[in-house]
Amino acid sequence: MNPYHPHLLDRRLGVARGVLWATMGVLAVAFFRTQILEHGKYQLQSETNRLRPIPLPAPRGVILDRNGRVLAENVPGYTVSLLPAEEVTLRRILGRIAPIVRLDSAGIDRVLVRYRRAPYLPALVLADAPFDMVSALEERRLLFPGLLIQPEPKRYYPDSSLAAHLIGYVGEATETERAQRRFAPVRLGGLVGKDGLERQYDDSLRGGDGVRFIEVSALGHVVREAGAAPTLKPVPGTPLHTALDLDLQRYIGEIFPAGQRGALLALNPNTGEVLALYSAPAFNPNAFVGGVNPEYWRRLNESETHPLLNRAIQARYPPGSTWKLAVAAMALKRGVVTFRSRMPIPCRGGLAYGNRYFRCWEPAGHGALTLSEAIAQSCDVYFYQLGLKLGLTSLLEDASQWGLRARTGIDLPGETASEFPSGIAYYDRAYGPRRWTSAVTLNLAIGQGENAQTLVDMVRLYQMLASDGRSRSPYVVHPAATGDVGADMELTAPQLAGLRQAMINVVQQGTARSAGRVGAMSIAGKTGSAQNPHGPAHGWFIGFAPADKPEIVVGAIVEHAQHGSGVAPLVARVIARYLGADTTVARTIRLALPTDTAPHARDILPGAPADTASVRDTVPLDTVPSDTTHAVTPPPDR
């Protein structure tokens, strides 16, 4: 039969048409699935293919002083980064770009490490590129595919190191930080506050990063910088209004003894506002912007002077005679004494207690004194007896209640708690039950012994005395929500007035007498010197003015200043400056007294067994080092 018979051809034609329709149908279904059903998936892939997200860093909130003057601001800066590509490509481009951005091989490795952590983000090459480098790169742009130069706000501290400890500094968020809930919104390579206010108020200062998309070709070249996809604008950080007085802070920076270590803290006694906080030596927070130079970081950390330590809140010192006001206040509160009370034994240069002889700082003796006079003269013999009369239990109890063994809750990170025994049990633990005597009370009564206070804790004690006897937590921006806010000394108004008068006498006739009157204004205050194993005693002075209605309380400690009398003029000048009085008078203040701290107690019988004696009255001084509380922070990640 002819295979081309029309009937047979029609049958084959039918089969061929069937095959055609079937295959076209399969193709149509395949395209329907890809283009209609899976459109969303491929649309997304198409966009991730060609769009690269570029973070737009939010400008951090400015930090302002109480008069609106700038403590920390942002200036225009440039970052240099490379768009993500294959690692080999990135390495090659880095090799080409290295001579221009002055990057050594270690720096190239750092960039690559950073890239590996977030291969989808631009790899940061240089966080803070100077303008000439930026223009050099722009000229050679074609040589570096994927080069991205972004204007980015850069942190700037106009007063440099002046308030470095208070304001803090910023740095790139570390892996550990980003693992915390608080820093969860921070992108990789984003900046966070590392210390001070920058750290404390990072949440509001930080703002929210934006993002823009640039379009790249299959080869990773930037095709379109803008308009490829909607940009998410960054939300700038909130400005931070602090209570700080920049004028005062600058003045302190000028007059603080050069080359000395120490700290100064000024509070408004009626509110707790921090008016000035100065710690020396300081560091330059601008050096941390764009990644700290490792050499500088090493120097800061290895320096014996610990410049990163905020001595106002992170260092503990034996309070010395400044503590006597606390003991006097406790005794008055408990009605143990009045201002006219005299102690049974007048001062003859020392007091025998048990088998030990506790000396007064004045070997000649002060004679019989009232409480007011004893404060003014800082008589140790009087306070030995007052401490005994008050009793160890009461002393420990009141110190605890007044927050003298706790943090003040100042709104700055890393505050150290003061050290003070919590109760009798402390001594049982330290020396064993019955192996100590109430001789410890004598040391505690004059600010020695197991007692180490931070400057801020001591200044708060005087703030209570300078106001209505109630404590107000020191704060720079907001009062702390927690902590022992509102501890009350429970002193009557006349008692407070009497204590203030005694302190005025300190300045006018007592240990700091030439700090005296500044103009028409009276300053009340108390000196102290703290013995320490590292060298000459540290000098304390805490004062407030005007004495009748205090507006400022200032405390200062200068390490190894021999005694507090040298510190008094410093504080007096700060107070005078704040209150607008003539500071020239304060500058001429000279102090007459060498020291007001009692020398060590001596054994009365040299041959007597020194069994427990040595531990009874002397503090193991190593427990109160002034500068071992420094919390070493890890180097910021560059």
Place this chain on the structure above:
Amino acid sequence: MLSRLRRIDKPLVGVTVALLSYGLAALYSAGQTDVPTIAATIWQKQIVWIAVGLTALVLVSRVSPRLVEWATPYAYGATVLLLLVTLVVGTGAGTAAGSRSWLAIGGLRVGQPAELAKLAVILMLARWLAARREAPATLRDLLPPGVIVGVPFALVLLQPDLGSAVVFIAILFAMLFWAGTKPSLLVLLASPAIGLILAFSTVAWGIWIALLCGLLLWWRPYVWEGLAVMAANVAMGIVALPFWKALAPYQQSRLLTFLNPEVDPRKTGWHIIQSKVAIGSGGFLGKGFTHGPQKRLAFLPAQHTDFIFPVVGEELGFVGVLAALALFAALILVMLRIARRAPDPYSSLCVFGIAGMLFTHIIENVGMTVKLLPITGIPLPFFSYGGSFLLACSLAVGIVLRVAWESRRSGYAES
């Protein structure tokens, strides 16, 4: 003259013109990129090729099928010779730079003989099949057609160009079918190839051999033919692994990538992933003519040749894809109608062979862009840029046009 024109098959001309226009528009768009590519001005060159092709089309349509039939052996011999020459002095191009599929004169690539060889094979097969009084009934009858296709097939496979080689096989089966060969014979003919594919799984191969035994007992061919089929299948099972190893690495990886494109998304899988992304992101109406971002940013590979269809998919969406598929389907249907009404077996077989060739190209090319088929470097008729293939398509349409004209003139079809 006017009467000649009136006898022209208007649907065929219409569909061809529509496809050429659509293809040229897609090619123009493929050149509109944000990064410089060689495809930028390629549409202008394509216009020149279209002019050349149309000229050839008109010329061929003026040639009597008898003359074509007479010239067929010479044309066949010439293309086989060209393929041999290509194998010796040929060069590669583009992504397949390692193969020898281009013929170059003085460094200028003039064409791919394989494309013209397809047409020559169709004509030669038609001549041999039409010369017989009855359909091939035994495997022995299939030997001559096997040789006619086998020689150019082997030469193309050696280039190597797997995609085109597959087209030769498809042409053979299509034309044997149209010549009235029994389906059972076609299955037996295809069985070694099926056996080869299934040989990669021992279980599947075992089932296949068992099934084949059943089929042989049922259909009852000559004993020696049955034995030959069995032997060929068993031999395929044995040579499968050496054959796999003989494949070029790029062929191996393409096959593997077809099975799992995510294996190597940056290299081999790149083509298929980017192709699907472009098509899928097009959605229903597409991103607009010349506005496809995947294409603009050069994410699509070979967007002016093998992967031109994703450009259509991305920019004109599902609607554009359906329109293109409809035009292709219309072209094949018109050709089937012409093949059915051709005045003589030779013409009919030629037309059906041409339809089969175009159909295979369309399915292979479009199928690979949506991952229905493995990637083979095969052009899409009327869309992909390429002189030789456009010329081959034009010649083919010219032949079909002439056949349609002949059948109308002789009254096989209404005017």
